[in-house]
């Protein structure tokens with residue numbers, strides 16, 4: 001095999017294994033053992049943590065990523081309800097997330113909202129409705145209304161899927 005540069009001491013060495021990244025110097029071998037141990041422990045810890053996560057934990061995580069996407073998608077727009085610039089940006093549900101599970105992660109149901117309308121005015125729904133119809137159109141609004149009445153339970157696998165889809169969408173915004 002061709003000589004390589006040791007990952008640790010930067011000297012050249014002749015590897016005997018395909019993925020070998022360090023030379024045979026005892027110090028470099030120790031570094032490699034230590035690094036491998038840490039990597040394995042990190043992997044194990046991540047897996048242990050994932051095994052302990054409940055559906056509730058996944059819902060929370062999915063909501064965080066989804067809301068982040070909404071804030072990025074609507075960046076620069078005014079609050080969907082009061083139509084003023086939002087000082088503190090929230091992602092506000094039109095149909096309340098806890099009572100309308102089927103549209104909890106529906107993009108038509110969640111828009112950029114100021115904290116005042118979202119929290120203190122409980123969504124400021126009368127104005128929200130009007131501006132939502134203007135924004136997405138009456139056709140989409142009626143579909144949303146219809147969907148909001150359906151019940152829905154999410155499995156961990158479905159939530160994982162939502163998380164990965166919205167993580168990717170968030171990333172595509174952040175790369176632009």
Ligand SMILES: [Zn+2]
Pocket residue numbers: 006007008009010011022023024025028
């Ligand atoms: Zn070395």
Ligand SMILES: [Zn+2]
Pocket residue numbers: 079080081082083084113114115116117118
């Ligand atoms: Zn507002």
